[in-house]
Amino acid sequence: MHSAEIKAALQAYAGEIGIDQIGFASADPFVELKERLVRHRELGYESGFEEPDLKKRTEPTETIPAAKSIIAIALAYPSKMPHPPRSKEGEYRGIFARASWGTDYHHVLRAKLEKLQQKLLELVPVATSEIMVDTGVLSDRAVAERAGIGWSGKNTSILSPHLGSWIYLGEMVTDIYLPPDQPVTQSCGECTACMDACPTGALVQPGQLNAQACIAYLTQTKGFLAEQYREKLGNRLYGCDTCQVVCPINRKVNFTHQEAFTPDVEEVKPLLKPLLTMSNRQFKNRFGHMAGSWRGKKPLQRNTIIALAHFKDHSSIPLLQQLLQEDPRPVIRGTSAWALGKIGGESAMEALQLAQVSEEDEEVCAEIAQALIRLEKESSHREEKENVTFG
Ligand code: B12
Numbered sequence: 393m394h395s396a397e398i399k400a401a402l403q404a405y406a407g408e409i410g411i412d413q414i415g416f417a418s419a420d421p422f423v424e425l426k427e428r429l430v431r432h433r434e435l436g437y438e439s440g441f442e443e444p445d446l447k448k449r450t451e452p453t454e455t456i457p458a459a460k461s462i463i464a465i466a467l468a469y470p471s472k473m474p475h476p477p478r479s480k481e482g483e484y485r486g487i488f489a490r491a492s493w494g495t496d497y498h499h500v501l502r503a504k505l506e507k508l509q510q511k512l513l514e515l516v517p518v519a520t521s522e523i524m525v526d527t528g529v530l531s532d533r534a535v536a537e538r539a540g541i542g543w544s545g546k547n548t549s550i551l552s553p554h555l556g557s558w559i560y561l562g563e564m565v566t567d568i569y570l571p572p573d574q575p576v577t578q579s580c581g582e583c584t585a586c587m588d589a590c591p592t593g594a595l596v597q598p599g600q601l602n603a604q605a606c607i608a609y610l611t612q613t614k615g616f617l618a619e620q621y622r623e624k625l626g627n628r629l630y631g632c633d634t635c636q637v638v639c640p641i642n643r644k645v646n647f648t649h650q651e652a653f654t655p656d657v658e659e660v661k662p663l664l665k666p667l668l669t670m671s672n673r674q675f676k677n678r679f680g681h682m683a684g685s686w687r688g689k690k691p692l693q694r695n696t697i698i699a700l701a702h703f704k705d706h707s708s709i710p711l712l713q714q715l716l717q718e719d720p721r722p723v724i725r726g727t728s729a730w731a732l733g734k735i736g737g738e739s740a741m742e743a744l745q746l747a748q749v750s751e752e753d754e755e756v757c758a759e760i761a762q763a764l765i766r767l768e769k770e771s772s773h774r775e776e777k778e779n780v781t782f783g
């Protein structure tokens with residue numbers, strides 16, 4: 393069979409099995425990307441979730457020694473929630489980024505790519521191939537860009553001219569030659585909406601992200617969150633969508649045909665307080681199938697506490713006090729102390745004073761002390777004001 397015929401058969405089959413976009417690229421080394429990745433590392437911009445071996449990340453022959461082509465796919469996911477539940481006083485909600493809506497995309501894309509792999513084997517029984525979705529060694533975006541799926545935006549996302557940037561990417565490296573597609577010529581032009589909207593200034597220049605400052609990354613860390621970022625988190629529990637929400641290319645884009653990605657609104661916009669009293673088993677049953685649960689319960693609970701502080705939810709004070717007194721995890725106790733300091737009021741102050749007596753962890757003690765200083769300052773400020781008013 394001729395390579396153009398194999399490609400056409402794969403394209404047709406991809407449509408049949410619900411792949412939204414497919415593109416073909418050569419498996420040549422990603423020379424320019426390698427230079428960028430070296431610089432990226434030198435600048436300390438990596439998240440630590442990337443494959444550390446730069447040779448593997450940029451040379452497909454490290455995966456398959458005779459690699460000739462890469463088949464890139466994209467699946468669109470929804471950007472709008474049907475009938476989102478609203479936060480109410482005392483019943484505030486957190487939010488999971490869209491990339492965590494529905495079934496974990498790693499499974500969905502892998503299943504499609506496995507079908508495509510079978511098809512390739514039917515067409516060329518001697519073909520060798522390797523599938524990657526997110527956790528593979530290659531840069532999914534660099535592959536998608538080369539295969540003509542879309543262009544690399546100033547927010548670093550791949551933007552498909554047909555689908556926008558609410559797309560998941562995956563690929564299959566193979567030793568079979570398939571005629572490559574051309575990269576798209578469209579670009580962001582003069583637009584800088586994503587860079588202007590980024591809450592932390594993580595987009596340091598067009599197309600370059602300091603992952604250490606990106607909220608999407610910060611929501612996934614397990615330790616204490618640096619104080620300067622806590623208020624920026626808002627009610628985000630996992631991931632961040634801001635630089636895509638503001639993107640004009642995504643305006644009016646909302647693809648809902650991939651049923652696996654239909655969100656359960658109570659799951660992706662959950663009530664905050666119940667998240668803090670969940671057992672590991674309850675957490676696994678409720679959130680285990682979502683991409684946003686891969687780091688486990690602790691980061692999500694830490695972010696939940698930060699979200700309660702964001703809403704200044706007074707009704708959560710007893711729960712935060714209980715966590716501060718009893719939770720075995722210093723990050724949870726310390727973040728609860730910080731949240732009590734933000735929410736304020738007499739009962740928050742008392743809870744902090746009580747915990748100060750028994751707390752032994754150094755970092756938690758520091759959080760309690762900071763929170764108390766803040767509350768004491770606020771209360772003396774209030775007294776001063778009252779004296780002026782009634783003086
Ligand atoms: C590590 C990682 C992260 C890190 C770092 C992200 C980043 N931008 O580097 C964190 C945790 C922050 C993250 C966040 C998100 N991620 Co992520 N992530 C990855 C992962 C595993 C590796 C990416 C990587 O190597 N980054 C390092 C940079 C340097 O490499 P790169 O982004 O691949 O490089 C491209 C561009 O950045 C550009 N580039 C690099 N350096 C420079 C320098 C200059 C000057 C220029 C002009 C360009 C440029 O060139 C490359 C080709 O386009 C990939 C999966 C994979 N295996 O590739 C998913 C992936 C990139 N993530 C994805 C998603 C969906 C997200 C989030 C939207 C999730 C969310 N809602 O929170 C956010 C988006 C945040 C953002 N603005 O990027 C999708 C992106 C889909 C798309 N349409 O582009 C991927 C491809 C997963 C997948 N298979 O679908 N992610």
Ligand code: SF4
Nearest residue numbers: 590606607632634635
């Ligand atoms: S995901 Fe959020 S924090 Fe990260 S670059 Fe985009 S807007 Fe900024």
Ligand code: SF4
Nearest residue numbers: 545546580583586639
């Ligand atoms: S917001 Fe503007 S600059 Fe940013 S990715 Fe979209 S089109 Fe490009």
